[in-house]
Each structure stands twice: as structure tokens, then as C-alpha cells.
Amino acid sequence: MWTSYLVQRNELDDEVWDDFVAASPQQYLYYYTWYLDAACPGWHAIVVEENGKWVAVMPLPLRKKGGVMYAFQPPLTQFLGIIFCPAPMVRHSYYGFLKNATQKAIEALPPMAAFDMNLHPGIDYFLPFFWNKFTVQARFTYLLPLDGDFQSLQKNFSQNVARAVKKSQKDGVAVSLSSDETILLGLLRKEGIFDEMCADTFRRVWEKVRRSGNGFILHATVPEGKVSSATAFILDGGRAILYASASDRDRKNSGANALVVSEAIRRCCEIDGIRWLDCEGSMLEGVEQYFRSFNPVAKLYLNVQRLKYPLLYKLYRKLT
Incomplete structure (x- = not known):
């Protein structure tokens, strides 16, 4: 049975959360509790379970202004969004797993005026976001293999x-x-x-x-x-x-x-x-050209947005 729920930061056990992140194929600095506490104090999270086992988590930097709730990418954090437990399966089962876990995470999102998040570069299955009226855009980062x-x-x-x-x-x-x-x-x-x-x-x-x-x-x-x-x-x-x-x-x-x-x-x-230098890349042409000059590998990642009030989103973006 699949379940999903929203939890506050103080309801999470640091060791349980960080162990999940460390074991995830999407393990990265930005998902650990110490980093989230520093980058977006008071963050929430969505936890997805299958038969009582954590199978996906989504850190959620919820904020509220004027009674309106939203979640934006935190400062100095290139990507965030949902990550998964290891799932060694044949492809059709694996994508079915990603579909179910992502859909359950989306169902647990609280009502928000705006959601704007970059997904981990290792996540290319975005269809549940698309089906739920999110806008999906491609972005690039650069990784230099130190091989x-x-x-x-x-x-x-x-x-x-x-x-x-x-x-x-x-x-x-x-x-x-x-x-x-x-x-x-x-x-x-x-x-x-x-x-x-x-x-x-x-x-x-x-x-x-x-x-x-x-x-x-x-x-x-x-x-x-x-x-x-x-x-x-x-x-x-x-x-x-x-x-x-x-x-x-x-x-x-x-x-x-x-x-x-x-x-x-x-x-x-x-x-x-x-083994890698993450240059973090840029969508700005001049900056992108500079990082490309060190001969890195281009890596695509996805931005997902759902905006209930686009004009209000632009205003809040300027204030956060």
C-alpha cells in the first residue's frame, strides 16, 4: 500500500533522514538535514511510503506571505525536489515505481500559490509532474570528470x-x-x-x-x-x-x-x-561559456513549476 504525508522539520529524525539520503541514487549535499537547516530553516518534507517503508522523500522549503503559501528553490541550492530509495528493477517496473512514488508525493503537496523547484540531474522521469499541470523546463549544469x-x-x-x-x-x-x-x-x-x-x-x-x-x-x-x-x-x-x-x-x-x-x-x-568537480553551470550564456572552457561534461536537469497566480509569483520571486 502506498501512502504519503507532509511533515514538519521537528518531526523528522535526523539519522533516519540522512541515512535515506546517503543510500539514495540521488545522494547529494543539498538533501542532508544539516544543509537544509542552513539553507532553508524551518523546512518541511513529504515522505512517501510503500508498505510502511520509505521509498521517496521531497524536502519542501515552504514559505508564507500575506496568507499565501509557496515553495521556491532555496538560495545557493542548485537543485532539490524528490529523491528515491535504490530500486534495482527491470525498466518497466522501475518506471512504474517512479510514477507511483512521484504521484503520491504530488498528492501530498499542500495547497500553494506557486511551486518552483529544480530536480536532481539523475531524475529524468517527469511525466507525473506534466500530468499534474506542472511546467517542465530543461536546464544544464557542468561536471568535470577527474579521471x-x-x-x-x-x-x-x-x-x-x-x-x-x-x-x-x-x-x-x-x-x-x-x-x-x-x-x-x-x-x-x-x-x-x-x-x-x-x-x-x-x-x-x-x-x-x-x-x-x-x-x-x-x-x-x-x-x-x-x-x-x-x-x-x-x-x-x-x-x-x-x-x-x-x-x-x-x-x-x-x-x-x-x-x-x-x-x-x-x-x-x-x-x-x-572523482568529479561540479561546476554548477549556468543558463547565462557568458557564464556557461566560461565553465565549458574547462572541458566538462554537460548534464541536463529539470525545473518544474506550477503557478496559480503568475503575477504574484513574479512579485514574491523579487522578495525572496
């Missing part, structure tokens, strides 16, 4: 990246390691990449990362002693995630950002168990 030594990977960088790295090294730009987010946050705010909400989210997430030791920040410093570029990386389940990055526009031609990413790739190649 060789750094020198082999470096040979496949674009000429623009290779020139930028060479120029920055020739000009005396130095890359250093840090765990302190202060300089990076300053650049992110200065360049208008983060508003105060994103900055607060980053501080909460990075406090957890720093305590666990599962992340690092790289600074690129020009000879005058000024940090011109900084990037934060989080290590998670065999991958390094490029979590936030900013460069000083006054020194945008220094090549410092390319040097930072290149150095991060080199470091990740030397860390046991890290």
Missing part, C-alpha cells in the same frame, strides 16, 4: 583559459588556501552577486562546512596584496562542488579566476575519492 592526472586534464582546457592562467602566473598572481569566508563574501557583495539573504545563507552553510573540514576557499592575490578572485568549494560524496565564486571587476583581465579554478582542479585530483 586522469592534472596535466592530462589541463591539456584539454580551452586556449582562452590556458592563456588566462599563463598570464596570471606571469603577472605574479598567487593562489592561497583559506577557510575564512570574509574576503569572498566581501567580493560577492561588492560585485552584486549576493544580496543579504544569500550572504546569510552562505554564512550558515559555511559555518557547518568549516566545522566538518569538508571544504576550502581559494584566494588569488595580485602582487599589490589585493585578493582579486576567490572561490569556495565543498566536498561531498566523491565530488567537489564549486559553491560560490567572485572576481573583482576592476581586475577582470588578470586571469585570476581561471587560475583559481585550475588550482582547484589540481588540488581535487590529489584528494582521495574525489
Whole structure:
């Protein structure tokens, strides 16, 4: 028998939830309780059971304004949505399982004016969302496989990246390691990449990362002693995630950002168990072109939306 229900954060057992995430084929940083607590405090969740066993969960960052409830993708969280337990089945049974679990999760959603969520890249079965009047759109991210030594990977960088790295090294730009987010946050705010909400989210997430030791920040410093570029990386389940990055526009031609990413790739190649660098990609043409220059693999993921009041959705999007 299939059942599904909505639960509040304080009704969830952290160990049970995190064990489910760790065993899921869609295991990822964004689904663990510690991350959700930092990125969207007070989150809810939908749990789907088959014969009393958890088979799917969906973190739900519910918010309410003016008596209207909605769920949007949390700040600094590339994807979220439903994830499943391992289901080793023949294909027709597997898709039947995904259909039932996704449909039950949708049935448990509370009445909302807007739902806007990116699904895990490993999920390509979206028909229950389509049948329930959700709009489904394709998006792309980039993953760099770290399946060789750094020198082999470096040979496949674009000429623009290779020139930028060479120029920055020739000009005396130095890359250093840090765990302190202060300089990076300053650049992110200065360049208008983060508003105060994103900055607060980053501080909460990075406090957890720093305590666990599962992340690092790289600074690129020009000879005058000024940090011109900084990037934060989080290590998670065999991958390094490029979590936030900013460069000083006054020194945008220094090549410092390319040097930072290149150095991060080199470091990740030397860390046991890290097999991928998640560049997080972008739907912005200029940003997409930059990440593509490091020769990653393009990975499609899906955005699902259901908007009861489209104009109200646009207003709330500006406020959140």
C-alpha cells in the first residue's frame, strides 16, 4: 500500500533522514538535514511510503506571505525536489515505481500559490509532474570528470583559459588556501552577486562546512596584496562542488579566476575519492561559456513549476 504525508522539520529524525539520503541514487549535499537547516530553516518534507517503508522523500522549503503559501528553490541550492530509495528493477517496473512514488508525493503537496523547484540531474522521469499541470523546463549544469592526472586534464582546457592562467602566473598572481569566508563574501557583495539573504545563507552553510573540514576557499592575490578572485568549494560524496565564486571587476583581465579554478582542479585530483568537480553551470550564456572552457561534461536537469497566480509569483520571486 502506498501512502504519503507532509511533515514538519521537528518531526523528522535526523539519522533516519540522512541515512535515506546517503543510500539514495540521488545522494547529494543539498538533501542532508544539516544543509537544509542552513539553507532553508524551518523546512518541511513529504515522505512517501510503500508498505510502511520509505521509498521517496521531497524536502519542501515552504514559505508564507500575506496568507499565501509557496515553495521556491532555496538560495545557493542548485537543485532539490524528490529523491528515491535504490530500486534495482527491470525498466518497466522501475518506471512504474517512479510514477507511483512521484504521484503520491504530488498528492501530498499542500495547497500553494506557486511551486518552483529544480530536480536532481539523475531524475529524468517527469511525466507525473506534466500530468499534474506542472511546467517542465530543461536546464544544464557542468561536471568535470577527474579521471586522469592534472596535466592530462589541463591539456584539454580551452586556449582562452590556458592563456588566462599563463598570464596570471606571469603577472605574479598567487593562489592561497583559506577557510575564512570574509574576503569572498566581501567580493560577492561588492560585485552584486549576493544580496543579504544569500550572504546569510552562505554564512550558515559555511559555518557547518568549516566545522566538518569538508571544504576550502581559494584566494588569488595580485602582487599589490589585493585578493582579486576567490572561490569556495565543498566536498561531498566523491565530488567537489564549486559553491560560490567572485572576481573583482576592476581586475577582470588578470586571469585570476581561471587560475583559481585550475588550482582547484589540481588540488581535487590529489584528494582521495574525489572523482568529479561540479561546476554548477549556468543558463547565462557568458557564464556557461566560461565553465565549458574547462572541458566538462554537460548534464541536463529539470525545473518544474506550477503557478496559480503568475503575477504574484513574479512579485514574491523579487522578495525572496
